[in-house]
Amino acid sequence: MNIVVCVKYVPDATADRKFEDDNTVDRVGVDGLLSELDEYAVEQALQIKDKQADDTEVTVLSVGPENATDAVRKALQMGADKGVHVVDDAIAGSDALATSLVLAEAIKKIPHDLVVCGMASTDGGMGVVPAMLSERLGVPGVTLGSEISVEGETVKIRRDGDASTDTIEGSLPLVLSVTDQSGEARYPSFKGIMAAKKKPVETWSLSDLGVDAGSVGAGAAWSVVESTDARPPRTAGEIVTDEDGSGAKALVDFLASKKFI
């Protein structure tokens, strides 16, 4: 089986994140890393590979700036077999539609039975790319899996919703996205770290993919960020005073309204 995992290089969420003058996220001046939510995708791909016990190959694919190679390399350290990095100045500022176009064209050039994505990026956080990819590739999209199993040509997931738990299955080829509940991502082992140096990483440009530069980038985006404001400081919150025994209900109502319970 051939598995492609899509990963994003994102600004480190624990560091200061900034915007450029054009209101795009500054992805060069800050430390970046493999999006934590994509680590779960890499993990599931590697678990499928381990269970297949055949010549299953995992290719990690990233569209991003020069240093996005770091995200590819991290996935290779975790155990992926090879990497593809699509980098092109024209891609900067792309929205999800354009990103999914570039990803889809790259995936078409890589042998693939299964495409695995994280549930969303930790910076943009839209979570729409997996569905867009399935549309662009013309294959089923089995998304937001918190438990994944592969039997022959069938991929089965459990999707935990607010009101119900769904079991969804689809036949290969398909696009799968996994949540942060799908299983803790492994640490790269030292052998994995050392082996990753020797694993192949190909670098492709838009012309390699036959994608017109005019169809991607900030200029082609369907939505524009007009301004950004820093999040205001945390407010004091709401204090529930229990005078007549209704406090517990007020707490429960609050938690339910926020979907904590």
Place this chain on the structure above:
Amino acid sequence: MAQTPLALFDTDSLLDEEERAIRDTVRQFVDAKIKPELADWYEAGRIPARDLARELGALGVLGMHLDGYGCAGTTATAYGLACLELEAGDSGLRSLVSVQGSLAMFALWKHGSEEQKQEWLPRMATGEAIGCFGLTEPDFGSNPAGMRTRARRDGDDWVLDGTKMWITNGSVADVAVVWAQTDDGVRGFVVPTGTPGFSAPEIKHKMSLRASVTSELVLDGVRLPDSARLPEARGLSGPLSCLTEARFGIIFGALGAARDCLETTLAYAAEREIFDKPLAAFQLTQAKLADMTLELGKGMLLALHLGRLKDAGRLRPEQVSLGKLNNVREAIAIARECRTILGAAGITLEYPLMRHANNLESVLTYEGTSEVHQLVIGQALTGQGAFR
């Protein structure tokens, strides 16, 4: 913009990508899996050594700088960086790894027969088997040549009698590398801990290294075949070569404890207000922070220099003494000074300062006391041995 102490020295620029990746992996592991548990382990004086060994084995930490037999085969510098991150968690955790990798596994790797290596090293690399190293005795620490543990020939076998003391991992070990006097000088033996006559009672009531297993090894007529003898070690140079390995890891490790103390203290001093301004804004606090940062950074530069020498195959034992003497001495000074900035909060397990300071009391005297390292350096400088 506030910088971390080591960022001020930009020591990261002295590391290659692979070393940074190994360092980051161990740091993430320690932050996520170890630090949240430490206070409880320390208070209880117990660690889940078997589980820890397996997790560390899965990462590739155990015997990481050795080649073959399932070991990762990293550089010595990468091993040092891993020790630093482990000891930023706790000296006990680093001790577990030092004893497994640099004492027990290294002894087998360097002095063992092919059969001994095949039998033990792959299982020790994964953490399935835990090793310990028995050299020190109740009455012989800095003077191991006087050891009373004896191995005598009995037909084709050897019979070992004696007591070893302060043995890390002893009670949880599957195999002990034990050094004993023979008619042919000091020899090493590979002792499966299930061998009749072997026992390893744990040492309790410790005020230091409480998140570490420390034991006595009792050898009461332990009968072993000649194939249990380490064929390539003859005389005290055998165990001493292993100690040099472990001391190398401590040069980096001690800095991990110091860094954790200093970073904790910087964060505390920024938050804690006294006389209506942060503690960090007082000159006396800043003088302490600056001096500690200087020592931490100097120690790091020394450690990295010694690491590069070791990777080039040029590190001499007296240079290891320079590093161990300086970095442990400075680390304990930093831990104590940091405690003065936290005041009473610094004595609790809520913060790591007193735990690190207490641990470093052991690190100061194990693997060669500071005094022994001074004498090693003194001998290198003067040509005069002043040990006895």
